[in-house]
Amino acid sequence: MAFKTPAELQYSKTHEWIRIEGDEATVGITDYAQDALGDVVYVDLPQVGARFEADGVFGAVESVKAASDLYLPVAGEIIAVNEALITTPELINKDPYGEGWIVKIRVAPGIGALMSAEAYAAFVDTIKH
Amino acid sequence: MSDYGGLRRTPLYERHLSLSARMVEFGGWEMPVQYSGIIDEHRAVREAAGLFDISHMGEVEVQGPDALPFLQCLVTYDVAAIPPGQANYALMCLPNGGIIDDLFIYNLGDHYLIVVNAANTTKDVAWMRGCAAGFDVTVTDVSERTGMLALQGPAAEALLAQVAGADLAALPFHGVTRGIVSGMPAIVARTGYTGEDGFELFVAAEDTAQLWDALLDAGRSAGLKPCGLGARDSLRFEACLALYGHEITEETNPYEARLGWVVKLDKGDFIGRDALQRIKQEGVQRRLTGFEMVGRGIARGEYEIRDLEGAPIGRVTSGMPSPTLGKNLGMGYVPIALSAEGSEFDVVVRDRPVRARAVKMPFYRPRYKK
Numbered sequence: 001m002a003f004k005t006p007a008e009l010q011y012s013k014t015h016e017w018i019r020i021e022g023d024e025a026t027v028g029i030t031d032y033a034q035d036a037l038g039d040v041v042y043v044d045l046p047q048v049g050a051r052f053e054a055d056g057v058f059g060a061v062e063s064v065k066a067a068s069d070l071y072l073p074v075a076g077e078i079i080a081v082n083e084a085l086i087t088t089p090e091l092i093n094k095d096p097y098g099e100g101w102i103v104k105i106r107v108a109p110g111i112g113a114l115m116s117a118e119a120y121a122a123f124v125d126t127i128k129h
Numbered sequence: 130m131s132d133y134g135g136l137r138r139t140p141l142y143e144r145h146l147s148l149s150a151r152m153v154e155f156g157g158w159e160m161p162v163q164y165s166g167i168i169d170e171h172r173a174v175r176e177a178a179g180l181f182d183i184s185h186m187g188e189v190e191v192q193g194p195d196a197l198p199f200l201q202c203l204v205t206y207d208v209a210a211i212p213p214g215q216a217n218y219a220l221m222c223l224p225n226g227g228i229i230d231d232l233f234i235y236n237l238g239d240h241y242l243i244v245v246n247a248a249n250t251t252k253d254v255a256w257m258r259g260c261a262a263g264f265d266v267t268v269t270d271v272s273e274r275t276g277m278l279a280l281q282g283p284a285a286e287a288l289l290a291q292v293a294g295a296d297l298a299a300l301p302f303h304g305v306t307r308g309i310v311s312g313m314p315a316i317v318a319r320t321g322y323t324g325e326d327g328f329e330l331f332v333a334a335e336d337t338a339q340l341w342d343a344l345l346d347a348g349r350s351a352g353l354k355p356c357g358l359g360a361r362d363s364l365r366f367e368a369c370l371a372l373y374g375h376e377i378t379e380e381t382n383p384y385e386a387r388l389g390w391v392v393k394l395d396k397g398d399f400i401g402r403d404a405l406q407r408i409k410q411e412g413v414q415r416r417l418t419g420f421e422m423v424g425r426g427i428a429r430g431e432y433e434i435r436d437l438e439g440a441p442i443g444r445v446t447s448g449m450p451s452p453t454l455g456k457n458l459g460m461g462y463v464p465i466a467l468s469a470e471g472s473e474f475d476v477v478v479r480d481r482p483v484r485a486r487a488v489k490m491p492f493y494r495p496r497y498k499k
Contacts (some may be wrong), residue, residue, distance in 0.1 A: 038359070063167070
């Protein structure tokens, strides 16, 4: 099964995507991650205003089976959280790159190790096989 | 069962792949954790029926003139109270009362069939053989040549009757019989691990795939779904059935695990009896306790439990959002004083204490046919 990896996004090894627009960015988890996790039933969201280092744990997504930490791909301050996920966490399964976004951040200096869509797709292939 | 790069595969491995199951490692086996999704499969079992490949389970035959006295020495339950054609849950304990494994004992008349946990099979068989000295018995590990399926849910009886061409209404709760299912010799038992009525079927390893296909084909219109280990875990969790390595280990005793009903101190001597008698007399310090999360958060196995003053008092054994009840529930060991319904304590979720309240067990009342 081929997973979607939109070309305009950047990706982390821990399966988050990030869309950087100026000094702001939107973060979610990838199509591969939502599929591997199964039905998302709970999302632990950070407080608006909280600051994280690159690769810092900013929350968690949980399925019936397990909890997975969320890592912020770049350093930044939370400026918005997707409150729709509190009542409809399954948006992450249905639309991981759209309505299933998780947080918006103001980007601080200290970019983590990001991958292009192509590099991420190749990385997922190495996990699957 | 075959060996691939250290992980073992059941006779249904190819079936799981063709059903696009997600495969995971479990107790040394490569097993399906889910097909259509844990919640979907969980609901199918509560409302219709589910079919599970549980061929990873260990099966041991105990045979010989001393089979009964040997088993009486080996386990905590009174095996003399299991007549031919019946089965019962039992525990195998260490001399100190710690639980080596939990098992099911099926009395097939000419021998006993013991089902043990996959990850414990090697340990259990070695322990059983070590205890067999002085008894005229043979202990045979038949796990390799035995396939095992679980057909569970309210639609299971009608479905199995159709495939077996026999009336199964007469098979009582925990009853076991030999029969022909879809042309294959099988042992059929009214047992399971979901809190629903249902059956477990034992067939020759080479017949397992054919039986799996026959049941899935026959059940499709009735809402039968293939189910993985994820739903098996969430179903047993709601019914508060212990999972070895979580609620019970060699470091837990039956009384604190709320399994005192499986220990028959008055049946005669058995391994662990002296220690268990002492534990029962002195009373346990902690008890397995079911709880509901009051604050926002999901408890998971191994999370720390603290009292309301912040002192560590125990650990979660299993926790998850309950698909049937729609609540975040958990089980864990807490001191006796906090184990009563309504008691409050905190579960530490990612460094944050989240309030939890003790509730009645089981969370989901089993719907067995009795």
